[in-house]
Amino acid sequence: MTYPIRPIDESEWPAFAGVLQEAFNWTPHPTQTERFKSETEFDRTLAAFDGDVIAGVTSIFSFTMTVPGAQLPVAGVTSVSVLPSHRRRGVLTSLMRRQLADIRERGESVAALYASEATIYRRYGYGRAASELSFHIRRHGSAFVRNAPQDPALRIRVAKPADVSDEMQQLFASVVSRRPGRYERRPQTWTGLLADEEFDQRGAGSLRAVLAEDDGGVRGYALFRVKSAWDDNGVPDGELRLFELEAADPAAYALLWRSVLDRDLVSRVEAGTRPVDDPLIALLADPRQLRARWGDELWVRLVEADVALAARAYSAAVDVVIEVEDDMCPWNARRWRLTADLTGAECKPVEDEPDMTLPITALGSAYMGDGLLMESLEAGLLREHSPGTVRSLATAMSWSPKPWAGLTF
Ligand SMILES: CC(C)(COP(=O)(O)OP(=O)(O)OC[C@H]1O[C@@H](n2cnc3c(N)ncnc32)[C@H](O)[C@@H]1OP(=O)(O)O)[C@@H](O)C(=O)NCCC(=O)NCCS
Incomplete structure (x- = not known):
């Protein structure tokens, strides 16, 4: 059986989002779906129809992504979902085939995605192209090597993330070309990132920011939450959950890490995703204190x-x-x-x-x-x-x- 495929228009958004919610067993907060809708490029959506029913969907974010030595237009494939009632009938395969043809026609030579399961995308030509570390580190094992960079001109500023959005965006834009895989963020992405709604907090309170700056301006920032706790003996046992740490230079980078690692009442810092060659590993006097888990990150497909x-x-x-x-x-x-x-x-x-x-x-x-x-x-x-x-x-x-x-x- 074949399922006709076409982009959706805005009026079909509820049915499109409904497939995502079924496929990912996802019960979103209404503001999450609204935000997602505002980020959706409707002309880059695809839906496979079984009569009136949308059986499968996918869409693309149009990114400028850093690759070795260059920045390219890259198709950021997302929202890949097939209704449980229509699985293993080739719906995804036909969506992928059509999507790759569309990407080629648009003149993008590379597609990239995050895979929910690592077994899905090889058959469509995607290869595992980037890795990540997630780790935790105990505050008391986090001393730096003696020659860690220091710049007396630098200072830390505590800020509410929403108040320093522009400064963080500028800093991010200045470092995005340094590492392959980084992609330029649209304003909506930042809005989502900083929305800080209760369902995002998972018991760790509101999003917090520190900036590293000197008289010339901002040289880096860290975004995180802190889950406060004390153990049975009344010893502080808080957990800092690092979300993002970006810096323009090594001294700002080191200072920001010190700022999160030395935060009072925190006994451990948890970083959900960091690069496998994070310079923090070189800065730690005892790198074994970094308890890390490896994972695959971006999958990349050469379309042309x-x-x-x-x-x-x-x-x-x-x-x-x-x-x-x-x-x-x-x-x-x-x-x-x-x-x-x-x-x-x-x-x-x-x-x-x-x-x-x-x-x-x-x-x-x-x-x-x-x-x-x-x-x-x-x-x-x-x-x-x-x-x-x-x-x-x-x-x-x-x-x-x-x-x-x-x-x-
Ligand atoms: C992943 C998903 C989109 C696959 O859709 P589908 O329409 O069932 O896929 P197809 O029928 O086109 O399957 C194509 C092939 O991939 C295989 N396959 C599909 N999903 C797979 C999975 N999750 N694990 C292993 N193999 C899978 C099929 O067995 C089939 O193999 P074959 O070509 O050797 O016969 C669907 O299962 C789904 O919506 N899953 C939940 C949401 C999700 O994880 N989406 C991916 C987000 S990155």
């Missing part, structure tokens, strides 16, 4: 492989012929010669013998610079025809800092 590969920067010179396998986007499935050095890159169709045969997922995984090509080679998942060529491609595609988006979309 040659355009995407030519658009990013490379860490080393490379000249390889890649045979790409791609069932969903057959225009990618051919041999490409990728030639890159530190000044630029080119990716041209060729008929030459390939140095390697790669599924499109492997290129998506490597695209943001996470170095996952060697992992796949060593796992026996890639076919290398000319020895050493995967290593040279992996070296050229790896990037520092490591990719991390930092805010789920």
